[in-house]
Amino acid sequence: MVAKLTIENVSHAFGSPGGRRALRVLDDVSLSVEAGEFISVIGASGSGKTTLLRVIAGLESPSAGAVLVDGEKRSGPGGKMGVVFQRDSLWPWRSVLENATFGLEMRGVNKAEAGAKAMRYIEMVGLGGFETWYPHQLSGGMRQRVNLARALTIEPDILLMDEPFAALDAQTREIMQLELTRVWRDTGKTILFVTHQIDEAVFLSDRVVTLSARPGAVRATTVIDIPRPRDLRTKRTPEFQAYVGDLWELIEAEVMKSFNARAPAAPASTGS
Ligand SMILES: Nc1ncnc2c1ncn2[C@@H]1O[C@H](COP(=O)(O)OP(=O)(O)O)[C@@H](O)[C@H]1O
Ligand SMILES: [Mg+2]
Structure with missing residues (x-):
């Protein structure tokens, strides 16, 4: 194999x-x-x-x-491949959900589908309920969870x-x-x-x-x-x-x- x-x-x-x-x-x-x-x-x-x-x-x-x-x-x-770097590289003007859907948007996936996928991974990393929050409202650990969710969302x-x-x-x-x-x-x-x-x-x-x-x-x-x-x-x-x-x-x-x-x-x- x-x-x-x-x-x-x-x-x-x-x-x-x-x-x-x-x-x-x-x-x-x-x-x-x-x-x-x-x-x-x-x-x-x-x-x-x-x-x-x-x-x-x-x-x-x-x-x-x-x-x-x-x-x-x-x-x-x-x-x-999905990549997660040491420094979180979130867009400050985008919410948790909008950060997570970014990769899919770049690939031309429509908003509804991208949002549904992203929500699955936002929940998986324990951030369900925070999807409308912005990076500056989150702790370092939460921001790295968003980074992980974003990498996972492109599957x-x-x-x-x-x-x-x-x-x-x-x-x-x-x-x-x-x-x-x-x-x-x-x-x-x-x-x-x-x-x-x-x-x-x-x-x-x-x-x-x-x-x-x-x-x-x-x-x-x-x-x-x-x-x-x-x-x-x-x-x-x-x-x-x-x-x-x-x-x-x-x-x-x-x-x-x-x-x-x-x-x-x-x-x-x-x-x-
Ligand atoms: N773009 C670059 N241009 C020149 N040198 C670089 C560049 N990126 C890394 N280096 C050099 O390569 C070496 C290894 O760096 P890096 O891969 O970041 O190591 P590590 O992640 O193990 O700390 C370092 O000496 C660094 O100065
Ligand atoms: Mg290094």
């Missing part, structure tokens, strides 16, 4: 300001994600997690390698999430982790979740992919063999703590490397 999502030998470099040097950000990343799987990608800040997500979403084209969905090479954004097969809970307080973050697990279970989506929080990755995932310091390469893939459903007590079990400890050890050296990393050296001067 072909994987839902295949990342095939993806490398990426950015030109430096002035364009003389290249910053290598991703180094030969390969990863295969099965339909319905929940995968997290962890790595130090600057290891290329967001870049990887943008490449998968088709917002950035990689210097080398390819992204396949259902075995077919994709180019450009859209299609079967993508794959959800890409880039540190969606990073700006939330610790308690709200834990509630959102539980809610996301429920939404994942109820919808059967394939989820690729980027975070730098190791415990969040272990709690949510079937597998955790650890990236090395820049340029990000796959350092390890860890199967999280903890039964589901998981709840907040799961985080206090010795097996959970053991996974977190192991991943910390794996990533610690990479974090140190990334602290010591420099911008790429200037080409050797040939003049005076």
Whole structure:
């Protein structure tokens, strides 16, 4: 059976300001994600997690390698993927409902149909009754729920999430982790979740992919063999703590490397 999502030998470099040097950000990343799987990608800040997500979403084209969905090479954004970014990107002048229907409107779906679909997902993320509210009237957690509802409304097969809970307080973050697990279970989506929080990755995932310091390469893939459903007590079990400890050890050296990393050296001067 072909994987839902295949990342095939993806490398990426950015030109430096002035364009003389290249910053290598991703180094030969390969990863295969099965339909319905929940995968997290962890790595130090600057290891290329967001870049990887943008490449998968088709917002950035990689210097080398390819992204396949259902075995077919994709180019450009859209299609079967929904994206949730760290910063909520809601339109302040649109209500919760109007934010959620935006993607469908762009695809030419009529207002009534778009509204009915959006309402289903607004309710699924626990915001039923808030559909006429505006973003400034909502808490950070509620805004990220709207973001999630908006991504779900286009009914993508794959959800890409880039540190969606990073700006939330610790308690709200834990509630959102539980809610996301429920939404994942109820919808059967394939989820690729980027975070730098190791415990969040272990709690949510079937597998955790650890990236090395820049340029990000796959350092390890860890199967999280903890039964589901998981709840907040799961985080206090010795097996959970053991996974977190192991991943910390794996990533610690990479974090140190990334602290010591420099911008790429200037080409050797040939003049005076
Ligand atoms: N558009 C861009 N142009 C140039 N460099 C970029 C761009 N986006 C990201 N980078 C660089 O790529 C590296 C990885 O960034 P990013 O993918 O955001 O890492 P992470 O999400 O893991 O923190 C960083 O060093 C960053 O400076
Ligand atoms: Mg990032």
